[in-house]
Amino acid sequence: MKDAKLELVEFKDTCCPVQVMLPDETPLTDKEANDLEDLFKVLANDTRLKLLHTLARVEEMCVCDLAQSLGMNVQAISNQLQRLADRGIVATKRSGNMIYYRVVDRCLIDILKKAQCLLNDAENNK
Amino acid sequence: MKDAKLELVEFKDTCCPVQVMLPDETPLTDKEANDLEDLFKVLANDTRLKLLHTLARVEEMCVCDLAQSLGMNVQAISNQLQRLADRGIVATKRSGNMIYYRVVDRCLIDILKKAQCLLNDAENNK
DNA sequence: ACACCATTCCACAAACTCGTGTAATAGTGT
DNA sequence: ACACTATTACACGAGTTTGTGGAATGGTGT
Numbered sequence: 001m002k003d004a005k006l007e008l009v010e011f012k013d014t015c016c017p018v019q020v021m022l023p024d025e026t027p028l029t030d031k032e033a034n035d036l037e038d039l040f041k042v043l044a045n046d047t048r049l050k051l052l053h054t055l056a057r058v059e060e061m062c063v064c065d066l067a068q069s070l071g072m073n074v075q076a077i078s079n080q081l082q083r084l085a086d087r088g089i090v091a092t093k094r095s096g097n098m099i100y101y102r103v104v105d106r107c108l109i110d111i112l113k114k115a116q117c118l119l120n121d122a123e124n125n126k
Numbered sequence: 127m128k129d130a131k132l133e134l135v136e137f138k139d140t141c142c143p144v145q146v147m148l149p150d151e152t153p154l155t156d157k158e159a160n161d162l163e164d165l166f167k168v169l170a171n172d173t174r175l176k177l178l179h180t181l182a183r184v185e186e187m188c189v190c191d192l193a194q195s196l197g198m199n200v201q202a203i204s205n206q207l208q209r210l211a212d213r214g215i216v217a218t219k220r221s222g223n224m225i226y227y228r229v230v231d232r233c234l235i236d237i238l239k240k241a242q243c244l245l246n247d248a249e250n251n252k
Numbered sequence: 253a254c255a256c257c258a259t260t261c262c263a264c265a266a267a268c269t270c271g272t273g274t275a276a277t278a279g280t281g282t
Numbered sequence: 283a284c285a286c287t288a289t290t291a292c293a294c295g296a297g298t299t300t301g302t303g304g305a306a307t308g309g310t311g312t
Binding site for chain 1: 299300301302303308309310
């Protein structure tokens with residue numbers, strides 16, 4: 001079992017031009033691990049991913065348009081939007097009857113893109 | 127419902143120095159959404175996150191050491207390592223009795239770090 | 253007050269997840 | 283062949299997730 005080191009490495013053949021080893025820090029605390037788990041859990045659903053991908057492109061949209069755009073019934077979409085809202089990933093704005101949803105922290109979209117890059121890497125490397 | 131635009135924006139107050147709108151591309155296909163779902167699903171577990179975080183710092187480790195390091199029994203660890211291996215996230219190398227696991231594509235570690243940054247942002251912005 | 257619309261709440265069934273305990277597999281050394 | 287260690291396979295039960303259908307909430311316009 002080798003010692004952990006702080007390294008700086010370039011991986012030119014991947015989506016991530018510069019990769020660093022994690023520093024020689026303490027292991028994940030239970031709270032950190034649980035917070036990360038919650039974040040990834042809310043991303044681990046195709047409906048929510050399509051919602052985020054759609055919202056990323058149009059800034060904001062109401063529930064019925066999102067439902068129509070995904071070809072699903074409104075209850076299911078509202079249900080998933082609630083879960084995204086619970087985690088603070090999306091926020092709402094009421095305007096008349098309609099409630100418009102938007103992505104709060106667009107860093108999340110960066111994570112989605114990195115994840116797609118990772119999948120492309122895996123695809124390309126056979 | 128505004129049109130999607132290709133934008134380049136700086137968010138200096140977040141972990142992501144440069145954020146781009148997703149280009150005006152087609153919505154996620156079912157396959158893309160399912161692949162992303164599978165990726166995030168395998169990350170959405172505290173045990174697997176701790177395993178990846180540990181492996182990121184030591185390059186490679188055998189099952190029993192990982193189990194001891196996490197304070198869990200070997201079957202549970204082997205079970206979760208299998209899931210990571212099924213998705214091609216970790217790979218194995220046998221040496222005598224022991225089987226050593228390592229992270230395959232270290233871009234994944236970059237995603238973990240970005241996710242932690244996102245959580246820190248959320249923490250800092252109250 | 254009333255009809256109407258968008259959204260949310262609730263209970264439910266089917267499906268999935270995870271750690272546990274037992275048993276099986278595989279390599280090492282005598 | 284045998285004992286021993288490391289790892290994996292399997293079945294099980296408790297818990298969680300997701301879409302569905304029906305009902306409730308809240309705003310709009312007449």
